[in-house]
Amino acid sequence: MSSAPSSKGPSRAPALRQREPLPPAALGRRGTQPVPAPPGPLAAAKRGRAGRWVRGAALRSAALIALLLVWETAPRLGLVDRTFLPPFSEVAVAWWELLADGQLGEHTWASLVRSFGGFGIAVAVAVPLGLLIGWYQPVAELLGPLLEVFRNTAALALLPVFVLLLGIGETSKISMVVYACVWPVLLNTISAVRGADPTLVRLARSMNLSTPRLFQKVILPASVPTIFTGIRLAGAVSILVLVAAEMIGAKAGLGYLINASQFNFAIPQMYAGIITISAIGVAFNQILVSIERRLSLWRVPAAG
Numbered sequence: 001m002s003s004a005p006s007s008k009g010p011s012r013a014p015a016l017r018q019r020e021p022l023p024p025a026a027l028g029r030r031g032t033q034p035v036p037a038p039p040g041p042l043a044a045a046k047r048g049r050a051g052r053w054v055r056g057a058a059l060r061s062a063a064l065i066a067l068l069l070v071w072e073t074a075p076r077l078g079l080v081d082r083t084f085l086p087p088f089s090e091v092a093v094a095w096w097e098l099l100a101d102g103q104l105g106e107h108t109w110a111s112l113v114r115s116f117g118g119f120g121i122a123v124a125v126a127v128p129l130g131l132l133i134g135w136y137q138p139v140a141e142l143l144g145p146l147l148e149v150f151r152n153t154a155a156l157a158l159l160p161v162f163v164l165l166l167g168i169g170e171t172s173k174i175s176m177v178v179y180a181c182v183w184p185v186l187l188n189t190i191s192a193v194r195g196a197d198p199t200l201v202r203l204a205r206s207m208n209l210s211t212p213r214l215f216q217k218v219i220l221p222a223s224v225p226t227i228f229t230g231i232r233l234a235g236a237v238s239i240l241v242l243v244a245a246e247m248i249g250a251k252a253g254l255g256y257l258i259n260a261s262q263f264n265f266a267i268p269q270m271y272a273g274i275i276t277i278s279a280i281g282v283a284f285n286q287i288l289v290s291i292e293r294r295l296s297l298w299r300v301p302a303a304g
Contacts, residue, residue, distance in 0.1 A: 086268050094268035095275060103257070108276060110252040111242060114170065118177025119238040123231060126182045130189025130227075131215065140190075151187070155180035155241050159248070168249025173242065180241040181234035188230025192223030228292040235284050239277060 068088050075082035098104035133140045133147075155176055162179075166172035196219050204218045246255025254273050261270035 084267060086271070091268045091271040091275065094266075095272035098257075098269060098272055104272070104276065107252055107254050107257045107273070108280070110250075111239075111246065111254045111277075112280070114173050114246075114253065115177060115238045115242045118174045118242070119181050119234060121174070122178045122181035122234060122238075123185055125178075126185035126230075126234075127189050127227065130186045131193055131219070133186075134190040134193025135215075135219070147186075151183050155237075156244055159245060162245075163248060173245045173250070176245045177238050177242050180237045184230040184233035184237065185227070186230070188233075189223065189227050192226035193219060195226065196222050224292065224295050228288065228295075232285055232288045232292075235288055236281055239281050239284070243277060 071085075071088040073087075074080050075085055075087045095104070133143060158179065159176060162172045162176050166175055200218050200222070201214070204214050209217065242253070243255035243258065246253035247259040250256040254277050258270050258273040261267070261273065
């Protein structure tokens with residue numbers, strides 16, 4: 001007789017899945033520990049850009065740091081009279097005190113309103129006028145002699161005239177800034193329009209584009225770099241001329257702060273005002289550079 005089958009039945013152990021072998025690059029030294037995969041090209045490119053940015057920032061800051069070190073050590077070593085050139089640390093303390101009691105903010109705001117107001121008026125007037133003079137020859141012949149007379153007259157030489165005609169209030173100071181800023185923008189705009197690629201102009205005319213469309217599609221995009229060169233020059237001039245104008249008859253502003261500090265022999269405060277003017281000029285220039293880049297995104301970079 002055959003034996004009865006077991007009541008438990010045959011064992012059905014679950015089949016074990018065979019693990020796929022790891023690639024050799026993912027095995028450790030003993031073949032059991034995985035090692036991280038090498039970084040991809042995107043991560044390497046990001047690290048490369050970060051490294052280049054750090055090196056560029058260090059290189060750009062080296063000269064400034066060296067200047068501050070010389071400024072700090074020269075008065076302390078007796079190389080210069082610290083009465084007239086105090087160490088940079090004393091100037092930094094004076095700058096912080098002016099900022100804390102609100103004087104620096106008040107004078108800076110007054111100068112910014114005058115400077116940016118005159119600068120904006122100059123750009124709004126000079127760019128359209130430069131486009132007209134550069135494009136229409138009769139307008140250039142009509143206004144050319146008048147422009148040659150005034151462009152060679154320094155703005156500071158006319159400061160007494162502005163004060164006599166407009167007084168010592170805000171009008172004379174803003175007018176001085178407008179006069180000084182108009183010329184860089186105007187002359188660069190004229191040069192940009194006259195330097196437009198004649199091939200592109202003829203191609204646009206062959207497509208029967210109207211004059212406004214021609215300016216919009218061809219002249220203005222091609223003129224942006226040269227126009228912004230004049231605008232950046234005007235931005236620097238607006239601050240420099242304003243400081244000189246504020247030294248006469250002003251009761252607020254960085255120029256007034258510098259002048260009053262000199263008369264009161266508060267030399268650290270005087271240098272604090274000068275440093276503030278320099279910082280404003282650098283920041284304003286960087287803003288204009290960023291705007292120029294945004295308006296020039298269409299340009300193909302030159303092959304290196």
